[in-house]
Amino acid sequence: MLKNLFLCFFVVTVLLLTLGGRETVQSASPKEAEFYKGKVVDGIVPYKTGGGYDNWVRAISLFFGKYAGGATLVTKNMPGAGGLVGTNRLYTADPNGLTIGILNASGLMQAVLTETSGVKFDLLKFTWLGRLTSDQKIICVSPKSKFKTIEAMKQSTKPVKFGAPGLGSSMFLEAALVAQAMGIRIDLITGYETSEEVDLAIIRGEIDAATGSFASKIDTVKNGDMALVAQFGNVKEADLAKTPNLGDFPGLSSDSKQLLDLLVAMGESGRPMAGPPGMHPERSKFLQETLKKIVQDPEFLQLAKKQQMDVIYLPPEELFKIIGKGVSLSPSLKNRLKEILAKYQPKK
Amino acid sequence: MTEGFLQGITNVFNPTMLLYMFLGVIIGLIVGILPGLGGVATLAILLPVVYGMNPAFALAFLIAIHATVYQGGAITSILFGIPGETATTATILDGYPMAQQGKAGRALANSQVASMLGGIFGAVILAAFIPIAKPIVLAFGSPELFMMAVMGISFVAFLSQRSTIKAFITGALGLILSLVGFHHGTGALRYTGGIIYFYEGVKMVPVFMGLFAIPEVIEMAVGGETIAKVAGSDVRWGDIIQGIKDVFHHWWLMIRCSTIGTIIGIIPGVGGVVAQFMCYGHAKQTSKRAEEFGKGCEEGVIATQSGDNAKEGGALLTTLAFGIPGSSAMVIILGAMMVLGIKPGPEMITKHLDILWTLVITLIMSNVIASLIGLMAARPLARLTFAKGTILIPVILLLVILGAYGVSNDITDVFMAFAFGALGYLMKIYDYSRVTFTISFVLGDYVERYFLISLTSLGPGFLLVSPIAVILLILTILGLAGAPLKRLLKKSRNRRQKQGV
Numbered sequence: 001m002l003k004n005l006f007l008c009f010f011v012v013t014v015l016l017l018t019l020g021g022r023e024t025v026q027s028a029s030p031k032e033a034e035f036y037k038g039k040v041v042d043g044i045v046p047y048k049t050g051g052g053y054d055n056w057v058r059a060i061s062l063f064f065g066k067y068a069g070g071a072t073l074v075t076k077n078m079p080g081a082g083g084l085v086g087t088n089r090l091y092t093a094d095p096n097g098l099t100i101g102i103l104n105a106s107g108l109m110q111a112v113l114t115e116t117s118g119v120k121f122d123l124l125k126f127t128w129l130g131r132l133t134s135d136q137k138i139i140c141v142s143p144k145s146k147f148k149t150i151e152a153m154k155q156s157t158k159p160v161k162f163g164a165p166g167l168g169s170s171m172f173l174e175a176a177l178v179a180q181a182m183g184i185r186i187d188l189i190t191g192y193e194t195s196e197e198v199d200l201a202i203i204r205g206e207i208d209a210a211t212g213s214f215a216s217k218i219d220t221v222k223n224g225d226m227a228l229v230a231q232f233g234n235v236k237e238a239d240l241a242k243t244p245n246l247g248d249f250p251g252l253s254s255d256s257k258q259l260l261d262l263l264v265a266m267g268e269s270g271r272p273m274a275g276p277p278g279m280h281p282e283r284s285k286f287l288q289e290t291l292k293k294i295v296q297d298p299e300f301l302q303l304a305k306k307q308q309m310d311v312i313y314l315p316p317e318e319l320f321k322i323i324g325k326g327v328s329l330s331p332s333l334k335n336r337l338k339e340i341l342a343k344y345q346p347k348k
Numbered sequence: 349m350t351e352g353f354l355q356g357i358t359n360v361f362n363p364t365m366l367l368y369m370f371l372g373v374i375i376g377l378i379v380g381i382l383p384g385l386g387g388v389a390t391l392a393i394l395l396p397v398v399y400g401m402n403p404a405f406a407l408a409f410l411i412a413i414h415a416t417v418y419q420g421g422a423i424t425s426i427l428f429g430i431p432g433e434t435a436t437t438a439t440i441l442d443g444y445p446m447a448q449q450g451k452a453g454r455a456l457a458n459s460q461v462a463s464m465l466g467g468i469f470g471a472v473i474l475a476a477f478i479p480i481a482k483p484i485v486l487a488f489g490s491p492e493l494f495m496m497a498v499m500g501i502s503f504v505a506f507l508s509q510r511s512t513i514k515a516f517i518t519g520a521l522g523l524i525l526s527l528v529g530f531h532h533g534t535g536a537l538r539y540t541g542g543i544i545y546f547y548e549g550v551k552m553v554p555v556f557m558g559l560f561a562i563p564e565v566i567e568m569a570v571g572g573e574t575i576a577k578v579a580g581s582d583v584r585w586g587d588i589i590q591g592i593k594d595v596f597h598h599w600w601l602m603i604r605c606s607t608i609g610t611i612i613g614i615i616p617g618v619g620g621v622v623a624q625f626m627c628y629g630h631a632k633q634t635s636k637r638a639e640e641f642g643k644g645c646e647e648g649v650i651a652t653q654s655g656d657n658a659k660e661g662g663a664l665l666t667t668l669a670f671g672i673p674g675s676s677a678m679v680i681i682l683g684a685m686m687v688l689g690i691k692p693g694p695e696m697i698t699k700h701l702d703i704l705w706t707l708v709i710t711l712i713m714s715n716v717i718a719s720l721i722g723l724m725a726a727r728p729l730a731r732l733t734f735a736k737g738t739i740l741i742p743v744i745l746l747l748v749i750l751g752a753y754g755v756s757n758d759i760t761d762v763f764m765a766f767a768f769g770a771l772g773y774l775m776k777i778y779d780y781s782r783v784t785f786t787i788s789f790v791l792g793d794y795v796e797r798y799f800l801i802s803l804t805s806l807g808p809g810f811l812l813v814s815p816i817a818v819i820l821l822i823l824t825i826l827g828l829a830g831a832p833l834k835r836l837l838k839k840s841r842n843r844r845q846k847q848g849v
Contacts, residue, residue, distance in 0.1 A: 055392075077756055166530060166531075191533050200485070201489065201490070201805075225693075
């Protein structure tokens, strides 16, 4: 309580110093706007303060009141178990429309598909509010590396060393699937604490390559500390025009194509916002509209751009379709996925 | 170079800039004093707010907050034995006993001056080494980190107060606790009992809160006394001045610990929590009055605080050189720089030299301002240790609960804090070292993590690949063998002298 009071005090002080007053916009559904007036909405972030997911919710909270009848969105960080703690928490929250959250959809799809213990939710039952962004994924190496192309990696007699944080991390799954689909022999070095540490390990030459989101590597690549090998995904980045796309490689088998499709689908689910299952229907609709208006607000877009956050909005219905397709894989593909992951998993 | 420097000076000594810096320092101190509310969280909360500000002001504001939380954290650690910041936990080890001896004023002065000088040291290193930052940052890979962690754990041998066996037991217990959760290499879950709370391991903050703060509360409640167990309630300026002098008297220790802090700051991934314990271990290992550590030795306070503040310069070095953040706070500072249109990397030296100098001078200035405020407040603050337990206990308990809860908004953390409080109390009355427990708890994870990475990426001979790792190995062996060797030498010398007689 004391902490919150204290925080409010400082946020208000600095807000006054910098921003001045903020207006609210007349809403299309006055009844719901009336409900949200003066209410506090919890925005669960299943990760620590200061990360990418946290940034998104904090940026949205600045504009939330403007479109949601003057309600306040308060960021609540609930880290743990690679995002599962916060996600479970959102799933079991009161569906009264006063608790929403941001989710790592591709990570959660991975957790569901690989039957990770700790998953206590049905991904299809969340009340989806819309996707904020999705990442274009890339494979990068050191500029001094001898593996500057997929061909070079394929022809190597020694396994190519790919790095990743944990086994449950998206980088692990991506590296395993890419290696399998493209026919590259790899060693997966896991255990790095963060993806930044993986980057430095590449630059240092401790490992050869890693996958990652382009947005997080753009500066390192532009500084010449890292080189791009290939990309996979559906986001068109101008900076990546010359980087080959894995899906375009000739002679891919149907199995390889299927694996790459799965990777693309998982990447596409990106970072959505959602509420607990069975959330109050009118309020859900109101929040979906609110989110849509926020990501279209020019001021918000400017802020996001400055922070290198690309808004790639997707409405809830389409998001649901992507996630539905992803988690309801055919049993054979699901088994194949397990097989591949087991292959790269270090011996216990 | 000079032009950039002058521009930096002009930037910093602008009245508005100084105002923001001052505001930042005040926020930093308060955040530091309040347990559970960390510098990182504060930066993240304030980040959206600084978007509209002038870039240089905004950055100075954020850096000032971040650079000074340890000065605030030390105050809580020394006065109440509660870690104000996770990174000032080790300051409790000698700071709190000093407060109990009625020397709170002196300990506070030790901490403030050591922090300030450590902060300045880190900033100077940042300025001096930025042109050659890359090779320095790249020199520390997994084998080097593995050896550093091993070296840290070897300090358990010196940190035991009386019984080596007891130190061994607590050290082992800490190691076991550090293994709880997902195994990073294989993904196996260990010692979680199927409880999801433990999947990512035992969290540090509730453990520190419980282990260090609660036993003191219990003791105070049982004894019904004040924190300071001496008669009289006067804190004289003389104590504060003595505290300032102490730091200069131990200047060489301060420099060494600042160096350790800076190096740890440079290495991404190694949390700020580690620096303090490495510094404390090093200080005790090399001190002539090692037996006084843990009983209120000013060297303990100086070592931990100088290391804490120095590491921020190191962390900025990595962040600015590569654009790869060296710590979670640097993730936010980097985010702020991007928002403000400043690109880290080589451009920092070619195009933004003025910004670099602004950062360096801000780092120095905010450390100086924070410590001056800390010193001026030291006398009234130190008087708190003479306040009645009946008044202090509820306040301290409230701070412990808020501190444990605030980290991840999880009530389970509060229960954990109390569970570890019980363990800490038992450890205290049966004389089991809480430091040896903590140091292996903090470092155990790093030892295992970097051992596995080194082994899988570089093969079984990984130590031989790296000269730094070999040097660290030799230092560890010398450190461990040092005391017995000295004893042997002494014996043989005595024998020879006797024979000579």
